Amino acid sequence: MRSFRGFAVVDIETTGILPGFRHRVAEIAVVHVDLTGEITHEWSTLVNPDRDLGPQAIHGIRAAEVRRAPKFEQVAGDLLELFRGRVVVAHNLPFDSMHLRAEFARLAVDLSGYLSGGVCTMRLAGAVFSGMRRSLAECCKAVGVDGVRFHTALGDALAAARLFGRLVAGAPGIASSRLQGLPDVHWDLPAMPGALVKPVRRQAAAIAEPHFLARLVDRVPREGDPAMDAYLAVLDGALLDRQISVSEADALVEVALDFGLHKAEVIKVHHAYLRDLARAAWADGRVSVEERRDLEAVADLLGLDADEVELVLREEQAAPTQRPQAQVAEVSIGGLVLRPGDRIVLTGAMRRQRSELKAEAEGLGLQVVSSVSKKTRVVAAADPDSLSGKAKDARLLGVPVVAEAAFIRALESMKE
CATH class of the missing domain: 3.40.50.10190 (BRCT domain)
Structure with missing residues (x-):
């Protein structure tokens, strides 16, 4: 095979099983393996599928991560260069090929010929070890590949690459017979623009997004009260489930910037919001353990110190019972309240x-x-x-x- 550079081991995570049901690639990794079985390069990125992520309990990808990731068409050129001159390898190649064909077909690129010339490590393992189980984890265990982070595209691609190297080294005769006669299509790939965007990898589970207040400019407050209604409307919706998603944080920052609100002014609104919640908690003359926890949760979400909860509760307990007109449009202890007919x-x-x-x-x-x-x-x-x-x-x-x-x-x- 001319211009043969080695192998491109690929793995994908998807939103579901069938592309025909509008399921898309949500993460992809390519690992290069040379003719000796050594890993020479690795590449991976999350992919914005422009739809819900499907079985997140399995693949563990969060929408907060993929919404800032490139779309498939933005990395298609990079993938073609990663494949060029190499035979594609994957564990359960028919599944990966099905989705890759569908993604490239959306871009009017026919990759069926190239993918048909690939190697499936699942089938290769079955040929080398009679009665071998099909899963990547079981195959890796059988050949001594350990320390793998399964169910991530890069983790699975690295595992499949190491598995492929062990299979070729352990049974060169069988592997050689399987690799012979592969179609010479590995170089016949179209050219597409590459390096359009930077890959976006998964964050470690322990890494948290910085608080959205950190993205606002800290300046001296202006004189007078700014118009806060738009910001408060977004804040009301964001706090209904007692968490602020990345989408909601983006919206809050956008509204604040659009209205020219400085960080100090936004913090002032957050204090007012917490105070309104404290008033609501004292409405029946007592503050329950659940209400106090709710206030503490909101304070944390709004970037306020935990001591602020105790302060506003003491002050509102001593305040007149008549509540002034609230600046917050809709405030309730515990968050979301549903009523029949909603x-x-x-x-x-x-x-x-x-x-x-x-x-x-x-x-x-x-x-x-x-x-x-x-x-x-x-x-x-x-x-x-x-x-x-x-x-x-x-x-x-x-x-x-x-x-x-x-x-x-x-x-x-x-x-x-």
Whole structure:
């Protein structure tokens, strides 16, 4: 085979099994292996699939990460260069090929010939070890490949590359017969622009996003009260599920910047918001343990010191019972409150069965509908940073997107 450089071991994580059901690649990795079986290069990136992420419990990819990742068309040129002059290798090659063909077909690039000339380590392992189980983990275990982080594209690609090297070295006769006669298509690839964007890799689980306040300019407050209504409206929606997603943090920063609000002014609004919650907590003359925890959770989300909770609770306890006109449009202890008749939309692969959640919600008098409108109360999502069409529509219309756990808590509250 002319211009043969070695092998390109590829692995992908996807939003689902079948491209025909609009499932897309969400992460891809390519590992180069030379003719001796040594790993010479590795490359990986998350991919924005422009839809919900499907089984997140399996692949562990968060929407907060992929929404800032490149789309497939932005890395297609890089992939072609990573494949050029190399035979593609993958564990369960038919699955990876199916999705890669579909992604490139969307760009009017036919990669079926190239992918048909690849090597499947799952089949190769079965030929070398009679009765070998199919999974990558089992194959790696059989040949002594350990220390692998499975269910990430790069981890699986590195594992498959090491597995491939062990199989070729351990049974050169069988491997050689399998590698012979591969179609000479590895160099016949189109040219596409490359290096358009930088790859975006997964963050370690322990790495947290910096607080959104860090992205606002810290200046001396202006004289007079700024118009805060737009910011407060976004803040109300963001705090319904008692977490601020990356999408919501972006929206808060955008509104603050659009209105020219400085960090000190935003912190002032956060203090006022916490104070309104403290007033609501004292409305019945007592503050429960749950209410105090809720205040502490909100304070943390807003970047306020924990001591601030004790301060506002003491001050509001001693304040007159008549509550002044609140600056916050909608404030409630515990976050999301649902009432019979509210319209709800569900999106994403939730931990509980969608049909079960729908039946429970409708049994409590909620309307579970399939599309988002201005009349929608909330969109409950498997991931509040979801990239699904429903979540996108909600953000355009200003409808809050809340986490599944918050939605379930609201359902439980309706039963009390």
